Amino acid sequence: MRPDLEYAYAGRNLLDEPHHYMYTPFEGAAFLGAYLDHRERLAARDAAEGVALDREISAALAGEGAGDRLAARHRDPLILPEAPPGRAFVTADALDDCCAFLTAGDAGAAEPWLRLLGRRFEVTKRLFARYGADGKPAALDHRDLDPYAVLAAALLLRHRASPSLVALNAALKLVDLLSSAPGGRAGRAGALLPAVAGAEAAAVRALMAEQRVTA
Amino acid sequence: MTLERVGLLAVDSSRTRAYLARLEPDDLVPGYMVFLAGAPGTTPPTLPSVPYFDNTTPAVETIRRLGVPCRTLETLDVNAAEVVEAVRDAPVEVFVYSGPGGAILRADLLAAGKRFLHVHPGMLPRYRGSTTVYYSLLEEGSCGASALFLDERIDTGPLLAVRAYPAPEDRSTIDHGYDPHIRADLLARVLAGYRSSGAFSTASQPAGGETYFVMHPVLRHVAVLSRRSPSPAGRFDSTLDASRR
Numbered sequence: 001m002r003p004d005l006e007y008a009y010a011g012r013n014l015l016d017e018p019h020h021y022m023y024t025p026f027e028g029a030a031f032l033g034a035y036l037d038h039r040e041r042l043a044a045r046d047a048a049e050g051v052a053l054d055r056e057i058s059a060a061l062a063g064e065g066a067g068d069r070l071a072a073r074h075r076d077p078l079i080l081p082e083a084p085p086g087r088a089f090v091t092a093d094a095l096d097d098c099c100a101f102l103t104a105g106d107a108g109a110a111e112p113w114l115r116l117l118g119r120r121f122e123v124t125k126r127l128f129a130r131y132g133a134d135g136k137p138a139a140l141d142h143r144d145l146d147p148y149a150v151l152a153a154a155l156l157l158r159h160r161a162s163p164s165l166v167a168l169n170a171a172l173k174l175v176d177l178l179s180s181a182p183g184g185r186a187g188r189a190g191a192l193l194p195a196v197a198g199a200e201a202a203a204v205r206a207l208m209a210e211q212r213v214t215a
Numbered sequence: 216m217t218l219e220r221v222g223l224l225a226v227d228s229s230r231t232r233a234y235l236a237r238l239e240p241d242d243l244v245p246g247y248m249v250f251l252a253g254a255p256g257t258t259p260p261t262l263p264s265v266p267y268f269d270n271t272t273p274a275v276e277t278i279r280r281l282g283v284p285c286r287t288l289e290t291l292d293v294n295a296a297e298v299v300e301a302v303r304d305a306p307v308e309v310f311v312y313s314g315p316g317g318a319i320l321r322a323d324l325l326a327a328g329k330r331f332l333h334v335h336p337g338m339l340p341r342y343r344g345s346t347t348v349y350y351s352l353l354e355e356g357s358c359g360a361s362a363l364f365l366d367e368r369i370d371t372g373p374l375l376a377v378r379a380y381p382a383p384e385d386r387s388t389i390d391h392g393y394d395p396h397i398r399a400d401l402l403a404r405v406l407a408g409y410r411s412s413g414a415f416s417t418a419s420q421p422a423g424g425e426t427y428f429v430m431h432p433v434l435r436h437v438a439v440l441s442r443r444s445p446s447p448a449g450r451f452d453s454t455l456d457a458s459r460r
Contacts, residue, residue, distance in 0.1 A: 009432060022317065024432040026387045026439055035433050122428035165350055165427075165434065172431040204433055211353065211441035 005030045007038035010180040015143060018125035019176065032208065033215035036201055042179055043198035056195035057153045058103050073100035081109035084116050088132045091117070095150040102157040114158055117151055118170045125173070127151060145181055148174050149189035149196060156199040168207070171200050217246040217283060218406060222307035224298075224314060224331070226251045226291055227259050227274040231313045233395035234402060235277045236268035243406040245311055248278055248285040249301045255289055265392030266385075268399070294321040303327040309415070311402065312365060317345070320365055331365040332405070332415075334398040338377055339363065340424030343370040348394050349430045349438040356445030357382055358393070360401040364417065369426055373417035375405050386439040 005027065009019060061070060073096060079089055080097040094117065098110040116135060121127055127147045128137035152174035155167040175197055178184040184193060208215070223245040225231040238244050252275065259273030278285050286301050293314040302310065302324060312320075312331040320331065337347030338359035348358050358380045366372040378401050383393040409415055430438070 021429045021431060023390060024435065026436065029436075029440055031436050032433065032440070119426075119428075165353060166425065169428060169431050169434055172433055176431075204437070207353075207434075208437055211437050211443045213437050213440045213442070 005034040007031075007034040010038065010176045012180060013182065014125070014177040014180040015145075019173075020125070021173070029213070029215055032204075032213070035204070036215055038179070039175070039197045039201035039204075042175070043194045043201065057157060057192070057199055060192045060195045061099050061103070061150070061153055070100045070103045073097065074104040074106070077101070080113065081106075083109075083112045085133050085135050088130065088138055090130050091127055091147050092129070092144075092150070095147055095154060098154045099150060099157070102154055102161070107158060107161050110154065110158065114151075114154055114167070118155060118166065121148075121151065121174065122170055125177070145178060145183050145189035146187060148178055149184075149192040152178065152196045152200070153192055156196060156203065159203055160199070163203075163207075168200070168203055171196075171203075175200050216242040217244045217281075218410065219246040220308045221245045221332075221406065221409070222247040222249065222305050222310045222329075224249045224251075224293070224302065224310040224312055225274065226253075226293075226313070226315050228313065228316070228395075229262050229265070229270050229391040230395040230398060231274045232262070232270050232272065232277070233268045233399040234311065234313055235274060235281070237396075237399035237403050238406065239277075239281065241403055241407065243403055243410065244281055244283060245307070246283065247305055247307050248283055249298065249305060249310070250275065250278060250285050250287045251291050251293065251298065251314070252287050252289060253291045257291075263388065263391050265388050265396075267392050267396035270391060291315060293318045294324055299324050299327050302329055305329065311406075319369065320367075322367060325365065325367060330415075332375070332402075333363055333365050333372075334402050334405075335361045335363060335370050336394045336398055337361065337370075338379065339370055339374060340420045340422070342427065343424050344427035346430040346435070347427055348389060349435050350427050352382055352386070352438045352441065353434065356441070356443055358397060360397045362401050362405045363420075364415075371420060374420055375415055375417055376401060376408075378404070382445065386441075389439070 058070065077097045077100060078093040080101055094113050098113050101110045117127065126142040128139055129141040129144065130139040132138040152171045155171040158164060159167040178189055178193055184190065225248065259275060262270045264271055288297050288301060290297060309330045309332055312333045337351060339361035342351055351358055359378060360380065361377045362375040363372045380397045383389060
């Protein structure tokens with residue numbers, strides 16, 4: 001039974017008004033129940049099966065009818081395995097390369113890019129369309145939701161391969177943003193959101209079990 | 216008795232109140248203070264009562280009672296020009312830093328001719344950045360604190376001391392209670408050593424470590440509600456977190 005508590009961290013459009021998560025209140029175990037309810041509504045079913053969810057993420061990344069797109073991208077990447085910094089890059093290209101390498105089991109090449117983009121998002125709560133060789137935004141457009149969804153997917157694939165609180169922490173904030181923004185249910189972001197939300201909730205459930213925490 | 220060459224740069228916060236409460240009985244109170252009071256009419260924050268120290272008496276009242284020379288500034292911006300000037304003019308060599316949470320000291324303040332002694336709530340170099348007390352609770356079931364001199368980057372300056380602390384009995388009051396409590400304890404140990412030797416002994420930080428970002432409330436709740444036994448060797452990945460040594 002879940003107490004009547006609403007999950008409040010996606011209650012406004014975080015693309016317009018980011019949440020900085022400083023000194024958030026402690027609301028007891030009921031808060032975790034409210035969080036799981038929120039994510040399970042996004043995932044449209046109970047998100048307990050992590051392995052199946054990995055396949056869902058991969059399928060959503062590849063897109064319907066293009067099952068070999070990730071494998072092709074792994075064979076012919078745009079940026080990776082080159083490590084940042086050192087060149088300007090298009091965010092979407094770097095993220096697609098990261099997912100291609102992650103789904104091919106080549107997490108090492110994606111690691112420095114996930115660190116860079118995860119850090120950029122944590123600091124600014126934005127993902128800009130392009131970054132310069134110095135790691136700073138080279139284009140001020142940050143309203144395309146697809147890169148946020150793909151970064152969340154990549155971080156969760158990364159977390160599945162080897163648990164990382166850094167990756168899971170950023171993924172939680174990305175899913176908050178995606179579920180709060182009006183465009184988050186459309187396009188590629190919308191296609192990814194159910195699988196990403198499910199994978200994220202499964203990761204949190206696993207952590208709760210390890211820590212002997214019940215909602 | 217006060218430490219004549221040591222100052223305190225502070226806002227009114229649980230950390231500052233913990234520092235004053237812990238240092239006074241050991242005669243380790245800084246001999247000069249720069250206190251950021253905010254705009255005229257700003258009232259001291261109402262902070263929750265905690266079991267470790269007096270967190271309800273405003274810092275300004277404690278400072279007044281102690282009789283320590285204090286320059287009060289009408290700002291909460293630690294990098295404001297008047298703060299830089301007050302620090303530069305202060306008759307001390309080192310400031311204990313207890314400024315606004317999350318503030319990063321800019322170059323002109325760092326170049327004001329003083330060193331800034333900061334106590335970070337995490338074991339360095341492994342746990343850099345924000346809310347590290349919660350990350351270490353999740354990873355290891357324990358806490359830690361590190362005293363360092365600040366430099367231009369986050370938690371990378373030379374180390375004065377690193378100390379492990381057990382997890383608190385009540386994890387729901389960490390922000391205003393246990394976190395400032397363990398910082399105050401390590402600060403008192405460092406200042407006691409300084410009083411004995413007349414100098415601060417530092418060591419460069421080893422390579423490695425990870426900079427953590429503000430913990431999401433979901434993970435924070437898991438950390439607070441955790442009933443897992445402490446583990447000396449964390450089990451989270453060492454590559455992205457770069458945290459295993």
